[in-house]
Amino acid sequence: MPGIRRWSVLSLGLALPTAFFVLGPLGFLLWMGATQEGADFLERARDLELPRVVGQVALLATLTTAWAAALGVPLAWLTVRTDLPGRRLIHWLAPLPLAIPPYIGALVYQILLAPGGVLPNFLGVTSLPLNLYGVGGAAWVLGLFMSPYLYLLVSGALERTNPALEEVARGAGLGPRQVLRRVTLPLLRPALLAGGLVVFLYSWADFGVVSLLRVRTLTTIIYDYIQGTADWALPSALSILLTAITILVLLLQLRVLGRAGYTQIVGAVKPAPLVSLGAWRWPAFAYVGGMVTLTLLLPLGVLGYQASRLPAPAAFVLIQWPYFLNSLWTAVSGASLALLIALGVAWSEGRGRAWRVSGLLQVGYAIPGTVLGLGMAGFLHAALPGIYATSLALIVTYFVLYVTPACQSVKAALVQLHPSLEEAARSLGRGPLAAFWAVTLPLIKPGLLGGWILVFVLSMRELAATLIVRPPGFDTLPVRIWIYAMDVGPEPRAATLALILVLTIALPWAMMLSLRSRGIPPSG
């Protein structure tokens, strides 16, 4: 069939350059890591107590995932399925903390809870009995600011779940608990697993939070070697190790999740009847209020307060203006590039049984930022010196890191669209591109916009890779925040920039969320 061949050509055309940029950095690291003598590496790996470190990161990732689930999942159920007061507003507010990068969350809780922070000073003690520095503190911060991922996925799944299934179960004589355990939870399993995986992998590869909160992880070890030594071999070897474990987790996930992740529950059915909370309304409301406080009000309040202590804010902001522009347009370009490629990939895969390029793209998502930065810098200089140390290098980096979420958004939008619509247009004499332009594109617009904003948000706040890849004189907002927070000290400046970053991210994010929450009926 010529049609299939055409899609194959398109996907091949997309696959080759993508593979080049995704696999190139990894290849570069493998090559650099291979130069290390094996015995020497093993000796140093022992000195670094790698097994203990890997165990500690696994613990951190597990705690974070559990904490994020404990926060996000009940919240999703409360807003979608109960008569919680103000549920529409909450449905809009709950995902907003994603606009606050976890490292900024860490900065905020450092200002609040660390020794010498606001709360210890207020209580007149040097440090609190519960130490923020360590795995517990890092899991606290990561869980708080990652919980919206779980919220988004689980609330989405709850909205799509056919309530008839639960009604039938109740009719068959099951109690509410049994319905939850035997019907609702299994239906939510794909969403729970997918959300849990995002949170797990993110905390597994996190750099910003763990370094601010003094947890030794593979990424901090890599970064310390990168900062302090001119050595290539050890950081490269550790990077390969880190990436290998990440890919392993991803493969494991594919086995566990299997095809379940792709099962679509067909049909927008009538909305589920709302559970009446009765006397529980107010405790539930307090729980939700507590979450909004911890993830939104407190961070914004602390940043705002710190920023207000900045002397001559106008002059400061004016100096930082170029960095803001740097961030803005690299993120805009990165998101646009990612979306264009994702559109091509998802379209050809969805319509033509073409090459599975998206599996390859996922490797990019599995590479932690620190590792990708190191590999990308070396690889670009060797392969594309014209791009090396230009802002294009940053755009390519954002593309490789975040094309997968873009792809997922586009695919999700395409799945809901029956190919017969496009075929109808073609049968009326339109060419494939014209049919796509006239029929498909307008229909998947919201999905595309969502994907674009997601990549934009993630790129705007990217820190680890940007630190290594950025050209001279081309800092981004996260880099400036990092410089002020980690190295120079006066927190008002870091807080001011953090506030600007959060608001810049929050704007399109809030816009997207209000589009989405139109589907939610007001609470009674």
Next chain:
Amino acid sequence: MKRAAILLLGLGLGLSATLPARASASEVVVYSARKEDLLRPVLDAFQKDTGIKVTLLTGKAGDLARRIEVEKSDPRGDVFLGTTAGIAELLRRKGLLSPYFSPAAQEVPEEFKAPDGSWVGVTGRVRVLIYNKNRVSDAELPRSFFDLTDPKWKGKVAVASMGERTTVSWLAASMALRGEEATRQYVRGLRDNGLKVLNNNTEVRKAVARGEYAIGITNHYYYLLQLHDDPASPVGILYPDQGADGIGAPMFSITASILNGAKHPEAARALIDYLLGPRGNRLLVQGEFEIPLIPGIPVPGEDKGVKGLGQFKRAGATQLQLADLEPKVEKLFGPSLIP
């Protein structure tokens, strides 16, 4: 379709902005491992006095060294400012630096200059102890770095990770003067005594000022930076190993080098001359809170107990000796020097 057009426009705009800017003759690209805030005043003054535009890339020493190595065939930077001689010497041995004997460097003591002119020390920093006055009384202060393995300091001492190059140089000084075995034992002793490794020296000074740790092993200007941040901080400075049998306090220097194949060699030389010249060096020393290597420039913080060159006992290891030993320190002690 309007949005698609906007997307494309954004992409195009982005691409066009990445086109390499025309190389300007009066420009110098500085790769600096120094804190940007501290370096800014002198770079701004240079830009104003000479009309040469300074483009600054701030990073950590190792990060920049790797970048310089990657860019070997097509250098993007002109001047490298390192935090100790170690990394500069490593770059020299890889043939990445270009020798330059600045006429302004004549008064810099020989041991702070590479014999072949590849790097030159522009200011000095001393490895000291800082302490929290509320947690340690003057009577019980340690007298030596090597006292810190005493159980009395268990869990009370902090140091910066090896992400800070001066931490590596500090142990290199111990290797040079007390030998490898003694240093191994010393590091093991510190570790067993609960030495806390923090991300960087800024965290060390803050943690000591807050009283989280009683003593910090750090560089002298962090004491001044802390007082600059908060003049009421209860921190003190202590020059260790000053007794007749002591090895003295190690000294390092900020090094300036020109990169091999620099695109703006003239401007690079002008910058190094300026950093060593009377006006530039004074600004640099003041901005960095460091001690001058050139006579006649005032010592910042002298009124707060900071000592200038010749006023304290210096560890007798040359910058070159330290540089030689640093790779070994990385290898032996790197894993112990990570947070």
